[in-house]
Amino acid sequence: MKNPKSNFSEWYTEVIQEAGLADIRYNVKGFLAHMPWSVRTMKNMYCILEDELERKGHEPVWFPALVPESYFKKEAEHAEGFSADVFWVTEGGRESSKLSERLALRPTSETAMYSIFSLWIRTWRDLPFKTYQSCQVWRFEGKSTRPFIRGREFYWTEAHDVFATQKEAEKQVEEDMEITGNVLKQFAIPFIFFKRPEHDKFKGAVSTYAADSIMPDGKIIQLPSTHFLGQNFSKAFNIKFVDKEGKEQYAWQTCYGSAVWRIFGALVAIHGDDNGLILPPSIAPLLVIIIPIYFKGSDEKVLEKSNSIKKLLESTGIHAKVDDRAEHTPGWKYNYWELKGVPIRIEIGPMDIEKKQLVLVRRDTREKITIKESELVDKVCKLSEEIQNNLSRRAEKSFREHISEADDMTKLTRILKEKGGLVKVEWCGSVECADYIKAETIGGDIRGVPLGKEEKAKGNCIWCGKKASQVVYVSKAY
């Protein structure tokens, strides 16, 4: 790595390339060629997320990537909100003939799914109906794109739930927060779950909630979000059910979006250091990399020991690999695997074999630990847990250090400029004030009220000085 992490923007671009995560040279703006190391990690992340969704009663479905324009436009506010994001398929076949109806490449799947939900849901017995799909979505982003942060193609999971009552749907929002918490915890990513202000809702939703985390440059990144849709979509798509009394009613809905692709970007940014990536053991494609260190004449013995160590680890379910490439020095290999963020390195030389010991190096602190060979499995498991916890602690500490408070615009502007993060302010609730705050701070958005931790406003709006109605957080965001 040429760039220290303190040059965050350059560091991020460099680590994506040097750690072999993705290639940005695919010739369409905002589209990436994803390399094995990131795909393996994201597949592990997908497993964790899908397991959690299924544990909470969601079942997997696969809906089409193309949405007919007539479906897409059924919910007016949603269609208006997403229209700028759509790639349109207009032609097909040998003569590239015009299609009779334009097809939207899904920017999100509400309109594809709900047209069919209306056929599937008949009576109260079909409810609650909880479903998810993991897929790609495409958005014609105007803003500048960034690997794993903002793209025109990205990988996510969307859950779509239907209920008989408003109360159940509202409870789902809390469950979605729980899901988000359980999942992000395994990725060692701290966050606050906000209720977004009215002017920043998902288009078509009654209310929107989202998890915000903080990037090393102090900017916020929005991670999973969930939306209480009320009956807006059920009315537009005619999703009705017959209740226990035999009366037909419109259903209540929620939707939840969790982009593994973007969470991966946050994770790269939050945990990495000057030497490259640091992957949490919970999702690293490899937990242990074994580097044989040859001294004259010892090659065979060292390689043999390395392989038997690998076998032993794998027999307990630990992913391990021996880097036995002859063309590189041990030092080169240390750098290579540090860059890729493998949590634990084992160095094995002839002296270690003689002394029946092993040298373990943890990636997070780069600390060296010499252990007895007989303790290996036990030590690796403990170290793995320790690294996971240490990454959580470190991330949490940095997150907390980026939370501040401001009671006047000068202070707010200064904090956002100097260290970023989330700044607590009081606000009157008007969109005009939000706009002025954004202009004055050059990009400071009102992220909303922390769900379940609402504070009562006591003073005045930081912009207009009138009586404040809410305590909210302001930040600049990706």
Place this chain on the structure above:
Amino acid sequence: MKNPKSNFSEWYTEVIQEAGLADIRYNVKGFLAHMPWSVRTMKNMYCILEDELERKGHEPVWFPALVPESYFKKEAEHAEGFSADVFWVTEGGRESSKLSERLALRPTSETAMYSIFSLWIRTWRDLPFKTYQSCQVWRFEGKSTRPFIRGREFYWTEAHDVFATQKEAEKQVEEDMEITGNVLKQFAIPFIFFKRPEHDKFKGAVSTYAADSIMPDGKIIQLPSTHFLGQNFSKAFNIKFVDKEGKEQYAWQTCYGSAVWRIFGALVAIHGDDNGLILPPSIAPLLVIIIPIYFKGSDEKVLEKSNSIKKLLESTGIHAKVDDRAEHTPGWKYNYWELKGVPIRIEIGPMDIEKKQLVLVRRDTREKITIKESELVDKVCKLSEEIQNNLSRRAEKSFREHISEADDMTKLTRILKEKGGLVKVEWCGSVECADYIKAETIGGDIRGVPLGKEEKAKGNCIWCGKKASQVVYVSKAY
């Protein structure tokens, strides 16, 4: 089920709907809304396929779904061959403005990947390079579409491999056959791997090999296929490497496509019976369904026992579920789960509890087996294996019964009309004769020569009567 399996076409349509596999009412031709039961099964199938590919040294990648027209057209024969299949994205953004270049929705990913492979592959050290991605592809099919058999959107896995020598690439074709064999075996699907005739190759390939299985109506279904690309694409996409002697060379390539979506269709068709789906235990979302049978006053005890049986099974890694719905009778539930093809049913009534016994019903033969409760786990495991083997045997038997031989056109035509399947004939190798054979038999295609089991032609071409050069198989195909 209203239709017996002997009315195959109607039966197939009915089982897709009644077993809750997919909804065909999505308003775009050839696109399906996939329901949880099929998605769960296909996810299990994906695991088996991806594990096998990774065991053979393939690493996962994710490439864009959109391919710029300039990439798409680089290999002339390939572009020509696939041009009729393409959906084109031509517009995007708020004003639906025309894009500067049309983007193809990938019908297959060679052109997306190889443009980037040319940047990744530099020296012999980068080879062999073996990679795969699981994704959707889209093809603007003119032919009539059918769920899980022919669609405009389907789910597959494609492997793309690059080698330093022709020999290694040719060996990959054999490995692909091995992969196919190992995977289809777990799905209990018999097949023959054919080398396709020249006129039926993948567009851009030097040679094409494909696994053919036989559907219950005697028509053939093509399952995984693999293509030896030679240097056709490496020359078009400039994929070069520096060899050990420091000389620059074009690489040798293969690509392999395995559509889980289509294999699922074949599996539904091949294993099912008059009562619906029969899923092989290796991939069934549930291995065991437990039906509590209540008699007056026994409800609680029976339900409790059912749940404890489920827990016991799950503790050994077996997927089991209790159908405790109060609104349905046991008989209704038997039908419901038979339709869905769950391999083993357990019936539990108060008498069984008293006698410490359980009634097991296997889905494949519908045979009832009474066992001691204490033997449960052992019996379920054995039964699962037995069902898996029985499905393989049954399918294999039916497959073999559909293989015939013909030495004149009358016989060939009659066999293809009456029972279908694969018919062995001798052929001179000319495309004209292939065309005549197809016309005369109303659709009989030459599927090619069985790989590794070539027979020497002894007689004359079944059409023109000139000396035959190959022993090939003819069939009608989906």
